[in-house]
Amino acid sequence: MSLAAPASAAGDVERAVARVDTVYRPTGALDVRATLRPLQRGSGDPAFRVVGADTWLALRTPLGAASVLVRRAGTDAVAVSAWGDGAEWAVTHAPEMLGRGDDWSDLDVSDHRFLADARHRQPGLRLLRTNAVFAALVPAIMEQKVTSRQAWRAWRYLLRRFGTPAPGPAPADMWVQPTVAGWAAIPSWEWHRAGIEPGRSATVMRAVRVAPALERTLALGRGGPVVAERLRSVPGIGRWTAAETAQRAHGDPDSPSVGDYHVPALVGWALTGGPVDDDGMLELLEPYRGHRERVVRLIGGSGFRKPSFGPRMTIQDHRFH
Structure with a gap:
């Protein structure tokens, strides 16, 4: 499938660089933005850009650099276009990057009201796998x-x-x-x-x-x-x-970020109404073993915010030491 190219001041470059296209049709709902969000390193990330409904990625693949454009193509499909030496590789692995193979069917959160609601409101959340x-x-x-x-x-x-x-x-x-x-x-x-x-x-x-x-x-x-x-x-x-x-x-569904400054407290406040440390987080997540990272992602994507008590981390600037 070939899509109309987006408007760009780099039109001459586009004509000089081969373009590769594919269409991914996921089984079930897919929230493209939520699924790809872990690839963004801050709002000014030079390798990640959101332009309207389009998501652009600048990827380093085993075959070279690639620019990747991801956009919805109707209600049940996602179109992926790529340019550069790594374009073929990027397009081939795009379905896994968009959550193919990430199976949530065995995750049962019906015993926890907050998680059940978070899951209901995020049916299209998937774990990505970049293969890089x-x-x-x-x-x-x-x-x-x-x-x-x-x-x-x-x-x-x-x-x-x-x-x-x-x-x-x-x-x-x-x-x-x-x-x-x-x-x-x-x-x-x-x-x-x-x-x-x-x-x-x-x-x-x-x-x-x-x-x-x-x-x-x-x-x-x-x-x-x-x-x-x-x-x-x-x-x-x-x-x-x-x-x-x-x-x-790898798309690991069971690897919560132990040692993170924010995640244990976020999990604790969401699931119990109070902060916990790493051990406390793991105890809360234990009933969902095999899906612990999925549960963390559900919490993170739910819009829930833990109370803010001001910064406690000492900011270190290593540039001038």
Whole structure:
């Protein structure tokens, strides 16, 4: 299927870059925006853009850079167009990125009023699977031990400084993250300028050295203990980073982000009316084992907000230390 191309000032570029199209027809409801939301690293993410009803992604695939346009095509289909060397790969894996293979049928939340209502109001929520481990791991490493705002600022800086302009007619100022070799070549002072201290940049460098082995974990399925163990075999990658990566790259339905600054309190307030720590969160989620990340996503997408008592995290700026 071929769709009319979106209006773009980059029309000449579009004509020069081959376009690949597909249409995905999911079984059941699909909320495209909610499903793809975990790929967005802040409102100014150079690799993620929402333009009206369209969602644009700038992806690093095993075959090269790709710009991907996702838009509804009627009530029961989603059209995906892609440009760049990685276009064929992106289109081939688009259905899994849009939740194909994510099975919610065994999740029973009828015993909890809040969760039952959240599930009823989000029938189209799916867990994505990008099939790109290293690409998901690097931003997760950046988000270790700092606020999201700090991590997202570093992400924007490094993509614009060392990434690849999104191919085809993607919106202006969209960038594809560097290749594995490109991440490896970033000088130490540029990590420093981005606000990434040596501990996190060293973890990225260690991941660079085993990147092919990390990609092979995709053959192990949709996450699980073995995948987590393989990811955590890289020094500097702990339980939180492995979970954040597996959620996106593998589509892991049972990997809640233990060690997160916000998630345990959000789960606690939503399910019990009060904050809990990591152990308390896991206890609350235990009845839903096998679906624990799905439950967290339901809570996050429900619109529920925990009470705000002001910041308690000390903000660290590593750029000038």
